Amino acid sequence: MLAAAGSGRCLGCVPMSNASVWPATASWTGGALSLGGVAAADLAAEYGTPVYVLDEADFRARARTWQEALPDGDVHYGGKAFLCPEVVRWLDGLGLSLDVCTGGELAVAQAGGMPPERVVFHGNNKSRDELRRAVTWGVGCVVLDSFTELDRLAALAREHGVRQRVMIRVTPGVDALTHRSIATGGEDSKFGFSLAAGHAARAVRRVREEDSLELHGLHSHIGSQILRLDGFAQAAERMCAFARASDVERLDLGGGLGIRYTPDGQPPPTPDELVTVLRKHTAGLRLSVEPGRSIAGPSTVALYRVGTVKGGYVSVDGGMSDNPRPAMYGAPYTAARASGGEGAARRRVHVVGKHCESGDVLVRDVALPEDVAPGDLLAVPASGAYQRSMASNYNHVPRPPVVAVRDGAARVIVRRETEEDLLRLYV
Template sequence: MSLDIWPQTAAWHDGELHLGGVGAVELARTHGTPAYVLDEADFTARARAWLDALPDGDVHYGGKAFLCPEVVRWLDRLGLSLDVCTGGELAVAMAGGMPPERVVFHGNNKSPAELRRAVAWGIGCVVVDSFTEIARLAEIAASLGVRQRVMIRVTPGVDPHTHAFIATGGEDSKFGFSLSAGAAALAVERVAAEPSLELYGLHSHIGSQIFELDAFGTAAARMAGFAAEVGVTRLDLGGGLGIGYTPDDPTPPTPAELVTVLRKETAGLRLAVEPGRSIAGPSTVALYEIGTVKGPFVSVNGGMSDNPRPGMYGAAYTASLAGRASDAPLSPFTVVGKHCESGDVLVRDVPLPDDVRPGDLLAVPVSGAYQRSMASNYNHVPRPPVVAVRDGEARAIVRRESEEDLLRLYL
């Protein structure tokens, strides 16, 4: 059985894709293409699944997957917390009205200005990532007259069997303090010695797009053992649960299945998780218009500027005709973008009708995590909007960039 990779409200009527009760043709006519179409009901349901899986812990949405003020408001209403990793993400959290006590600040090289802004705002927790940062944060907190809660990021030495670019729990990672080398224990001592810092818990994150629950279990066991050694009762085990991108991908574990594995190793501890991709990824479909068809190549009006993941680490996607029905035989096509790069490929060898033609709409599912977050203005292409759909209505929650937006920065 093939994996269902479309949002929960996706439906096909006479060959036309509908999301949240809104047809692809109407979406393209009203909001243009390319566009990211976010199924609000799907996003909300996936967030609630994490809350249901961990009722006695904390769920921090991983903001780096996708973040905008409207999504922050959704998270706040649902009762999720939020983790950010830059000053820009912090600014979005503030703009969206997230209570500061429910925000966690990550990052391996937070600037003094970023830390000062976060502490002055009243941020709930800072995840410290180096000895330099411990001293820097202690000085900032003392100057502001507050005692700042911190978690210590620990690298537990676990191989998550994922792409090297998104593995973060090994001893060679740029993140955190090594558990086996003793740096994590020394970090605990350094924090305890600072009157302006409060050791709130321990943190680890072994990577992203992980399907093997054993890796999570191993990390949980090592972190729980260390927590017992240093007398800490809160443990944040990060995110990283994988999702399917094509019908041929394996069925990913559910939040409940992952939490069951984590709980076996963390009895008695207050547990936190940080799902991002597993909430945002499947909730969004990228909608494009075909401009040219040349042999096996179908060119769309987007590309590597709105989805750099295939070029960065070979991420695989699929695509479907979204605006009409076709009885034509299927043939393999490669969907490419409009950029001046041979590597500007979105989907390779995807079955599409032989009569695919310019003007057709093409939908790429599972486009909600890291695409808009990583999008660029390469070749001076403005970034697409994010359009939320629900109950037959569509509204832009991130507007389309214009050429005026691009030119505004030039002196």
């Protein structure tokens, strides 16, 4: 257990506009970063780098903000953003439900003790074994994504003598105005039943014909990292009209609310602002939402150690294996020196990783102190969503640990992978 660092929030060594991208407990003293009351330098010394540092108080506060925004509805945390058994325990204690989309995420939900009735099971190609596991465990709701899956689930539920609650995922034909790889509401999406083509209405009829299935509601999700409310409003309006025409009283409008990754990035709407827009179009319906990124993303900072500085490149000991998003989507991030030192002039550099790819760039064109040197500690905020969950072992690099900090104490909630872990898979 690490001792508490000096208290007092001092953002003087980082532009005040940067405050928006750091967790709530981040503080700076003499250019040195602390998170949750623990010095970043101490975290790096104790747990090594790279390391994801999760501000537990920040995570919990963001989850509660969603609950407060929707007191008369249901909040399902989007587990694909980041999930581990300890986080499941936090969610359970807070009273949130959980959205999973694979058998692996289902296993984590079970390991963390989430009551099965508060689990919603997504996915566009759930296997028979995955569906059987959901049915036998007693998952609260399965979101149907195809007619094949509808038939498969109906047969399994009948075989096990249960009546499985389901939602029908509807593709509302909405442009979410986000990166095409994370847009899911258009007519050409691989997800769901088309509203315009009449497939969604047919799915409603089919479910009602199946004695082993119970129609629990309708579902739609238009994409991720969405910073404008227009698409949400359009989806809510279309889905509400369809729900009323289908005599359905429950509507799950998914997640997708974006976050700010850089100080000059567009400020995202708040949960209150989003729910206000959704409620404008869904009065009288039981509403559910599925925030993931907006809870996990800002709560975590990734710490790296500088290895080399060469021209305009600052190389660190991680890279695209622990954060594939810049290489995959061109996702922007910022970085700051976390190991102390104030007053140095700054210059624009690229923070790059250690992998054998020219595209292995973590942060493009960021201003760092011109005296940044090997051994310095760099911090990349907004690293909690879709980083550890999408991390790989490219170049046989073990994945970093996740360390939770709170009230001056730190503990590992996901341990660092080792080379022994990797070698254990080979036969």
